[in-house]
Amino acid sequence: MTLVLCAVSEPLAEAWDAATGGRPDVSVHRGSVLDVPAQAVVSPANSLGWMRGGVDAVYAQAFPAVEQRVRSAVLAYHGGELPVGEALIVPTGVAAPEWLISAPTMRVPGERLPPDTVHPYLAARAVFRLWLEGTLEHGDPVRSVVQTIALPGMGTGIGGVSPQTCARQVIAAWDEVFGNRT
Template sequence: MLWGVTADSGRSADGAEPELQLVLCALDEPLAAAWHDIADSRAGLSVHQGSVLDLQVDAVVSPANSYGWMRGGIDAVYARAFPDVEEQVRSAVLAYHGGELPVGEALLVPTGAPNPIWLISAPTMREPGERLPADTVHPYLAARAVLRLLASAVLENGTPVRHVARSVAMPGLGTGIGGVTPELCARQVAAAWDEVFARVEQL
């Protein structure tokens, strides 16, 4: 079974702080430092310096390409850890989006493993191996798609995604072959978090 949601979905219903625990992962010190800059002042965010797969979480984020190929970077790590997940992602992209999942949208698929149970595919680039421009907003669009999926998507059985994916591990978005700097990635993820989960203080 496959599930999907687009980045055009609405924000969380009441604007309250999320129950979601988002773990921002980094293998290197520059990205870890950039993650700390945004996480230390936001409830629900934490930082892990090490592999995404070190963690016990409900879901992991795949900063994929629009076609669902998982042949490089962290996606290749996921494909080795979860042998059927690339086929799941590509099948979902075909079923829901005619073979191309645009940047700014996200899909949820099962990994086939007990931990993590889910993988969220959120493209940061259209083509595999694409180098992103210095002024790209793709990390923001990908992060917003992930967070909106977690906040408001519903599984086919009617269960809100937020009830089954309470803890999520996210690697850098576009910081590998995409060439996005750690600081730009972190700022854009923070902007997406604040947009989706901002508390409404006044009308």
């Protein structure tokens, strides 16, 4: 499994570089998450599944039916609200990336997160647990179809989380789920 941490800003790229510490299955990409050859991309959306701002708006434009798929899955499997700390996976409707993992960093759209938030950690941990232990709707393990995940800055856009906080928390979640394999 490979994790590609994506940054469209240099401060986030530098924070990713500083946090990764030579972990062999984690790399940094300077540029759009959509430029990474990955089977899945991560949406740091909101608990309701609305994809109208930040990188989610980019996804909604690139994958026209994905917002409805996320919202339908949130309603069907989570009663209309996917809590921060949980994640789900839906098809994008395109060949690559084939999958989108929704892992909310905020409860409602446009929410500004407090400086001491742990939401990037909780969202990233949910992504990694889904990747390691989750199954697709037809029963196949997520890890059998997704070898590479492209992950943007979790909460660093609309949520206002600092790049350093995001990077530190994402790597802490990686280490918790997969162990520090440096």
